[in-house]
Structure formats: structure tokens, C-alpha cells
Amino acid sequence: MMRVTNSMISRNSMKNMNNNKVNVDTLNTQMTTQKKIIRPSDDPIIAIRALRLRSNLSELNQYYERNIPDAQSWFEVTEGALKNMEDILRDIYTKCVDASTDVKTQEDRAAILKDLRSLREQVYAEGNTDCAGRTVFTGFKTNSQLTFLKEDKDIKYEITEPISFEDMEEKRYYSNLVTVPNTVDEVQAGVAVGDMPEEHVLKRIQLSYEGLGDLDPNNLTYIDANGDPQRFTDMMLQSGGAMTFASLETNMSYDDWVKGGCQVGDNQAIFFKETGELIIGSDLANHISSEKMQLSITYQKQGFAEGEVRPEHYFDCQNITDPNNTLTYVKENQEIKFTVAFNQQLTVNTQASNVLDASIGRDVDDITNAVQASIAAHDKVEKLKAMQKEQQYSDEASQEKLKEWIEAAEKEAVYADDNMQKLFAGGITKFQGHMDRVKLAKTDLGSRENRLKLTENRMSNQQTTFEQLKSRNEDMELSDIIIEYTAAYNAYQASLQASAKANGQTLLNYL
Numbered sequence: 001m002m003r004v005t006n007s008m009i010s011r012n013s014m015k016n017m018n019n020n021k022v023n024v025d026t027l028n029t030q031m032t033t034q035k036k037i038i039r040p041s042d043d044p045i046i047a048i049r050a051l052r053l054r055s056n057l058s059e060l061n062q063y064y065e066r067n068i069p070d071a072q073s074w075f076e077v078t079e080g081a082l083k084n085m086e087d088i089l090r091d092i093y094t095k096c097v098d099a100s101t102d103v104k105t106q107e108d109r110a111a112i113l114k115d116l117r118s119l120r121e122q123v124y125a126e127g128n129t130d131c132a133g134r135t136v137f138t139g140f141k142t143n144s145q146l147t148f149l150k151e152d153k154d155i156k157y158e159i160t161e162p163i164s165f166e167d168m169e170e171k172r173y174y175s176n177l178v179t180v181p182n183t184v185d186e187v188q189a190g191v192a193v194g195d196m197p198e199e200h201v202l203k204r205i206q207l208s209y210e211g212l213g214d215l216d217p218n219n220l221t222y223i224d225a226n227g228d229p230q231r232f233t234d235m236m237l238q239s240g241g242a243m244t245f246a247s248l249e250t251n252m253s254y255d256d257w258v259k260g261g262c263q264v265g266d267n268q269a270i271f272f273k274e275t276g277e278l279i280i281g282s283d284l285a286n287h288i289s290s291e292k293m294q295l296s297i298t299y300q301k302q303g304f305a306e307g308e309v310r311p312e313h314y315f316d317c318q319n320i321t322d323p324n325n326t327l328t329y330v331k332e333n334q335e336i337k338f339t340v341a342f343n344q345q346l347t348v349n350t351q352a353s354n355v356l357d358a359s360i361g362r363d364v365d366d367i368t369n370a371v372q373a374s375i376a377a378h379d380k381v382e383k384l385k386a387m388q389k390e391q392q393y394s395d396e397a398s399q400e401k402l403k404e405w406i407e408a409a410e411k412e413a414v415y416a417d418d419n420m421q422k423l424f425a426g427g428i429t430k431f432q433g434h435m436d437r438v439k440l441a442k443t444d445l446g447s448r449e450n451r452l453k454l455t456e457n458r459m460s461n462q463q464t465t466f467e468q469l470k471s472r473n474e475d476m477e478l479s480d481i482i483i484e485y486t487a488a489y490n491a492y493q494a495s496l497q498a499s500a501k502a503n504g505q506t507l508l509n510y511l
Contacts, residue, residue, distance in 0.1 A: 013499035024457035035474055046473060053470040060466060063341055064459040068452065071338045074348040075133050080297035081129040081136065082442045085355065088123045089435045092116065099420070106378055109420075120364040121307050127352050137352040138313055138434075142374070146352050146360035147315055148304045156302040159317040163205050163295045166278060167290045169426075171204045172419045173262045174373075176378050178409045184392060190401040199414040199419075200262040203285035208314070208358040210276035215250045219273070223294045232269070237287040239267040246284055246400025254312045265503050271301075276362075307361070311352075313401045314358045340455050346448060356434075363430050370420040379411035383403065384409050 030037055040047035067442070095112055127137045127146035134142035176197050181187045235246040247268045254272040257263075259281075264270055266283040278287065278297075286294075300320070301311075311317040312329035314322040331353070335415040337345040384406045387393050393402060 001301065011383060017492070017495045020488065020495045022486045023511070024296070024492050029462055030070060031302075032376060040360065043507055049473050050470070051054065053466060053473060054365050057276060057463070057466045057470060059342070060459060060463055063339065064456070064463055066461065067338050068340050068456050070339055071346060071348045071452055072449075072456075074136060075336075075445060075452065077129060077131040078136050078350050079442070079449075081126045081349070081447055082355065082438055084126045084434060085123060086383055086438045086442070088119050088126070089360075089431055091434060092119050092123075093428065093431040096367070096424045096431060100424035100428060106375060109371050109375050113368055113375070116364055116368050116371070116432035116437050120368075122236050122363055124307055124309060124356065125161060127309075128370065136349055137355065139349065139351050140336065141312070141334075142314075144310065146197070146309060146356075147259050148306055148308050148310060149302070151306050153303040154321060155304060156300065156321045157299065157311050157317050158320050159311045159315050160298045161207055161276075161315050162294060163207070163289070163297060164168070165293050167205050168203050168285060168288060171202055171206075171277075172415075172422070173200045173258065174198065174262050174412070174415055174419075175200065175258050177379075178405065178412050180380050180383050180409075184398060187387070187393060187401050187405065191404045191408040196408050197415055198261070199415050202262065203282070204262060204281040205278040206277070206359065206362055207276040207297065207299070208362065209301050209308070209311075210274065210362075211301065211303065212273040212276055213302065214273060215271045215297070215299055217248050217250055220248060220269075221296050222295075222351060229296065233481045237267060239283040246287075264332075269474075291412065309352075309356075309361070314353050339450060344453060346453065346455070348448075350441050355438055357437065360434055362428065363434075365425055367420075374416040374420045377416040381411040383412055431488070 044466075095115065101189050124147045129136055130142075135145060136142075137146055138144050174197055176195050178191075178197065181189070217233055218231055221229040222232055224230045224236060232246060233248050234241055234396060237246060238244075244267055247265065249268060249270040252270060252272070254274045255271070257270065264279050264281045268281040268285060270279040271277075272279070287293075293408045304310075312319075312331075314331065315329075317329050319329070332351075334351060336349040338348050340346045384402060388399060388402050388406075393399065455461045
């Protein structure tokens with residue numbers, strides 16, 4: 001039998017008391033922190049699982065608390081701007097419907113003109129909407145505005161604009177417009193029959209800008225049957241029963257053309273840099289339409305007015321203001337994506353080129369120019385009629401000549417009213433199309449918003465689940481810890497009492 005000494009009893013008692021004390025200390029720490037472990041070495045499995053769960057939860061919180069709210073803000077701002085755009089375009093559409101079916105007074109025309117100008121400015125201004133300093137309609141260029149905020153006469157771009165047979169439309173031009181005479185001699189000159197106002201109905205393609213530079217004929221191209229670009233002047237078409245090349249006139253001024261009676265050859269195209277138009281002859285227009293041709297034109301423009309769209313958001317172009325520092329822009333799909341969940345991205349931006357056609361302003365300008373022409377024509381009639389009552393024109397000869405002037409002015413007014421009404425009627429279709437583009441963009445935005453809401457709900461549920469898993473892995477129930485702590489403390493107290501009794505007796509007590 002092994003001899004148990006007092007020192008052995010003492011060492012074992014101290015060891016057992018220390019173990020109980022360590023257990024009490026561990027449970028005391030757990031009761032204070034309510035955590036299962038304090039350091040990874042306490043339980044490596046719990047530690048590794050905690051790191052993984054915390055990492056996932058941190059990533060999830062980034063999606064749920066930062067990325068998703070940012071995307072929601074972007075959507076809300078974009079939705080508000082799209083709604084305003086739709087309202088503005090609807091106002092223009094309504095005015096087109098009203099003016100195309102009703103006879104307007106001079107006051108009505110002036111009011112329409114004022115409203116249209118205001119709406120034209122506002123529709124593109126909505127495109128400058130920003131979210132927290134980031135412009136929402138300009139793709140990756142969120143630090144750039146959609147339009148020029150002020151007139152810039154020095155900036156210069158070279159723009160490549162795609163045009164299509166679908167862009168060709170009917171346009172009315174007028175020559176021999178009345179210039180109201182100011183003297184008796186001018187009145188006496190009268191208006192010859194051949195000098196009466198004339199209407200010319202032609203085909204034209206309107207570019208996105210006016211006030212352009214000279215056009216190099218080589219910069220107007222078309223796509224042939226093989227998909228290759230060819231010079232416009234190499235286009236072969238049948239004209240007058242024979243095959244001939246298309247011709248292109250680039251040096252004629254718009255005013256000279258009007259003074260010459262708005263003439264264009266059957267196989268001819270005329271480029272007017274002042275108005276940004278291509279006038280297309282009848283045979284050439286028929287050929288372009290029948291072949292469903294796609295064309296491209298590269299032109300330069302120096303100086304932009306306040307409110308004009310910046311070319312880089314719509315076209316391939318170059319900023320050539322500084323020849324030594326040319327900036328090149330390529331039109332491409334620029335989707336800004338937010339990561340809103342694990343391995344899930346959502347496009348948050350809507351690009352201006354998918355919502356606002358660059359031709360909206362030009363379409364409004366066509367109508368406002370027609371309204372102005374109508375106002376001016378009726379003003380001429382009123383002024384000439386007032387001249388009939390003036391003393392200096394009271395003689396019979398002047399009265400007869402004034403009748404000729406009035407007849408010419410009234411003919412101009414009839415043409416102007418008819419053109420204005422037809423443009424308003426055409427505007428119904430055009431602005432319905434513009435509204436449809438905005439509605440389509442709103443629908444697309446709404447579908448993305450719905451996806452975001454579904455993702456948000458899923459992230460909310462996942463956040464709750466991950467927090468529960470994290471808590472189940474790391475945390476302890478306070479009631480369980482108290483029970484364990486009480487048992488451990490009682491064991492520690494008992495070990496103290498037992499040790500005191502055992503170590504209190506020695507061999508000397510029995511001698």
C-alpha cells in the first residue's frame with residue numbers, strides 16, 4: 001500500500017482548489033461577457049466559425065445598410081426626374097393636340113410660343129438631376145452635366161452622328177416672303193405675281209445641332225449592302241430613267257437657297273450648316289427609303305448655347321477646343337452597377353440617350369419657329385391694313401398697290417398658319433414617341449426597383465438569420481451561466497472546507 005503523506009494531501013488539495021478556482025473564474029468571465037470563449041485557444045472550432053459568421057454578417061450589413069439604401073436613393077431621384085420629363089412632354093403633346101385642331105388668335109400664339117420655350121428648357125434641365133452630387137443620366141461621367149449650363153462660344157467638337165432613312169421627313173419651306181414697305185416708292189413698286197409667297201414641300205434630315213462648320217463631302221457616308229461604309233457621292237441611283245451618282249452640295253448658304261426659290265435636284269442633297277439640315281431630292285429620297293439606308297455624318301461645331309445637350313452623352317465625338325489636348329469620347333453602354341447582395345449586382349442608372357432624344361429640342365424649335373412665322377405673317381397683314389388708313393398712302397394708286405401687298409401678306413399668313421397647324425399635328429406623333437421612351441424608361445426603372453425591394457427583404461431575413469447563428473455560436477444564456485457558476489462556486493467553497501479539515505490534521509496529533 002502506498003504511503004500518503006501530508007505534503008501529498010496538501011499538494012492535491014491546492015491543485016483541486018486551483019482547478020475549481022479557474023473554473024469559477026472562467027464562468028465568472030462568461031457571466032460578465034455572456035460569451036462562450038474569450039480567446040481563440042479556448043475553443044478553436046467556435047473561433048473559426050465566429051470569424052466566418054462575422055465576416056459574412058459584416059458583408060451583408062454593407063449590402064443591407066449601405067448599398068441598398070444608396071440604390072433606393074438613386075432610383076427615387078431618377079423616378080422623380082422621369083416623372084417630370086413625362087409631365088413636360090405631355091404638356092407639349094397637349095399643346096400640339098390643341099393647336100392642331102383649333103384656330104388661334106395672336107395672343108394665343110404668343111402664349112403658346114412662351115410656354116413651348118419654357119418647356120424646352122426644362123425638359124433637358126431635368127436631365128441634369130443629381131443624386132448626392134452624381135448626375136444620374138450621364139453614365140460613368142457622373143461629374144458631368146447633360147447640358148451646357150451656360151453659353152460657351154469657344155468650345156469646339158467634332159461629332160459623328162448616325163442618321164437613318166427613318167430620320168427623313170417632309171418639311172415645308174417658303175420663298176418670296178413679304179417685306180413690309182416703308183416708303184411710298186416701295187409701296188408703289190407693288191408685288192408681281194411671280195413674287196408672291198411660294199411653298200416648297202421637300203424631304204430633309206435634321207441633325208441634332210445647328211450652326212455647324214463646313215462639311216467635308218468625304219464625311220457623309222452610307223453603309224452598303226456588305227455593311228461597309230462608302231462615300232455618299234459614290235451612291236448609285238436611278239434618276240430620270242438612267243443610273244447616276246448622288247450629288248452633294250455643301251457650300252450654299254441657306255439664305256441664298258431660299259432667295260433662289262428653294263430648288264434641289266432630284267438626285268441631290270444640300271447641306272446647310274446654318275440650320276443643320278440635309279435637303280434631299282425626290283429620287284434620292286426614294287432611293288434612301290427603298291434601300292432602308294443607314295448613314296453617318298461627321299461635322300464640327302464651335303460654340304454651344306445654354307441648354308444644348310453635350311455631344312459626348314449621345315455621339316462618338318472629340319473635343320478639339322485645344323488641338324494639343326484632344327479629348328475623345330466613344331458612345332457606349334455605361335451601366336453603373338451596385339452590389340446589393342452576395343454575388344448579385346443591379347444597374348441603378350438610366351442613361352439620357354435611352355430617355356431623352358437629342359432631337360427633342362430641335363422638334364420644339366421647329367414648332368416655335370412656325371409659331372413665330374405665323375405671328376410675323378399676321379403682324380404684316382395688320383401693319384399693311386393700318387397703312388391703308390394713313391394719309392401718305394391715301395391716293396388711289398397707293399391703295400391699289402397696298403391691296404397687292406395685303407394679298408401677298410395674307411397668302412404668307414395662310415401658308416404660315418397651315419404650316420404651323422401641320423407641325424403641331426406632326427408634333428402629336430413625335431411627342432407621343434418621346435413620351436413613350438420616357439414611359440419605357442420608367443417601366444424599366446420600376447422593374448429594377450421591384451427587384452431591389454425583393455433583395456432588400458431577402459437581405460433583411462438573412463441578416464436576422466446570420467445574427468441568430470452568430471449569437472448561437474458565441475453567446476451563452478445568462479440563466480445557464482448562473483446555474484453553472486453557482487455549482488462551480490459551491491464546489492470551490494466545498495474544496496476549501498475539505499482542504500482545511502484535511503490539512504488541519506498531522507501525525508503529531510496522534511502521538
